[in-house]
Amino acid sequence: MIIDFHTHIYPDLIAARTIKLLEESGNIKAYTLGNLADLKRSMKENWIDISVVLPVATKPSQFETINSFAAQINNRDGILSFGGLHPDTENYREELDKIKQLGLLGIKLHPDYQKTYIDDPKMIRIIQYATELGLMVTIHGGLDIGLPNPIHCTPERAANMLGEIHNPKAKIILAHMGGYALWDEVEKHIIGKKVYLDTSYSLGMMEDEQFVRMVQNHGADRVLFATDSPWADQGETFKHLRKLEFTEEEFAYILYKNALKLLGMEETKETD
Ligand SMILES: [Zn+2]
Known part of the structure; x- marks a missing residue:
C-alpha cells in the first residue's frame, strides 16, 4: 500500500491557468495537469492508493471556494482533501469548525504564501484550535522556490511554534522534511521533536545519506511518504525512496502505516 500525503490539484476551471502561473514563478515543470482526473491517472500508473490534497488559501476571501472544492473531492476514489484558511481571518474558530463539519481531516498552512511567520500568534492560535478539534495541520517548511525571502517557516521558527502548542494529541506535519533547502537547520532544531515530517520535494534535493540520517x-x-505532485512525479519519488537503505519495517511506516494511523483508518486488509 502507498499513501501520498502531499499533493495539489485545482478545480478544472482554473487548473491549467494556475499550473502555468506556478510553473513560471518557480521555474519548474508540472508532472500532471493539476486537475483531479490527471492526479487519478498518476495514482493508477504508480500504484498510489490514497492521495492527500493540500489546498492553500492565499487570501481570507478564498475560504468558501477552497473548502467547497475540498469537500466535493474528499473521500472519493482514493482522494482525501484537507481544507484551507488564511491566518488573517478574524473568525478563525468559526472557519475551523466549518472545516471540521465538512468532514475534512486537516488544514494546510503556507506561511510564505500567507505572509505570516509560523511562530506568529495568528498562526499559533489557528494551530492550537485546529488540533483541539482533532484536525491535522500540515505546514509548508523552509524555502518556497516560487517566492522571495524572507522564509516564514524556518526550522527555528517551526521549533518555536511547536513549543507554543499545548496539546499532547496534536497531529502536526512539517512538509518538505521540515524545511526545504534548510536541511542542516532541520537537523539542528526539528529532528527528534514530536512532529511528523513529510518527504515531499526533498528526495534528490539533498544527499541521500543526509535524508536517511x-x-x-x-x-x-514519524515520517510520511509525500511527493508534492504535480511538482514531482509520484512514481519517480517512490522509486527514489525505495532504493534507499531502510528496513522493510521502516518502509512500511513511511509508505502507509503512519498515514493510516493519522487518518484514523484501520489496517483491515492485507494490502502490502
Ligand atoms: Zn506542496
Missing part, C-alpha cells in the same frame, strides 16, 4: 534520527514512525 534525518529519517533514522527522527524515527521512521
Whole structure:
C-alpha cells in the first residue's frame, strides 16, 4: 500500500491557468495537469492508493471556494482533501469548525504564501484550535522556490511554534522534511521533536545519506511518504525512496502505516 500525503490539484476551471502561473514563478515543470482526473491517472500508473490534497488559501476571501472544492473531492476514489484558511481571518474558530463539519481531516498552512511567520500568534492560535478539534495541520517548511525571502517557516521558527502548542494529541506535519533547502537547520532544531515530517520535494534535493540520517534520527514512525505532485512525479519519488537503505519495517511506516494511523483508518486488509 502507498499513501501520498502531499499533493495539489485545482478545480478544472482554473487548473491549467494556475499550473502555468506556478510553473513560471518557480521555474519548474508540472508532472500532471493539476486537475483531479490527471492526479487519478498518476495514482493508477504508480500504484498510489490514497492521495492527500493540500489546498492553500492565499487570501481570507478564498475560504468558501477552497473548502467547497475540498469537500466535493474528499473521500472519493482514493482522494482525501484537507481544507484551507488564511491566518488573517478574524473568525478563525468559526472557519475551523466549518472545516471540521465538512468532514475534512486537516488544514494546510503556507506561511510564505500567507505572509505570516509560523511562530506568529495568528498562526499559533489557528494551530492550537485546529488540533483541539482533532484536525491535522500540515505546514509548508523552509524555502518556497516560487517566492522571495524572507522564509516564514524556518526550522527555528517551526521549533518555536511547536513549543507554543499545548496539546499532547496534536497531529502536526512539517512538509518538505521540515524545511526545504534548510536541511542542516532541520537537523539542528526539528529532528527528534514530536512532529511528523513529510518527504515531499526533498528526495534528490539533498544527499541521500543526509535524508536517511534525518529519517533514522527522527524515527521512521514519524515520517510520511509525500511527493508534492504535480511538482514531482509520484512514481519517480517512490522509486527514489525505495532504493534507499531502510528496513522493510521502516518502509512500511513511511509508505502507509503512519498515514493510516493519522487518518484514523484501520489496517483491515492485507494490502502490502
Ligand atoms: Zn506542496
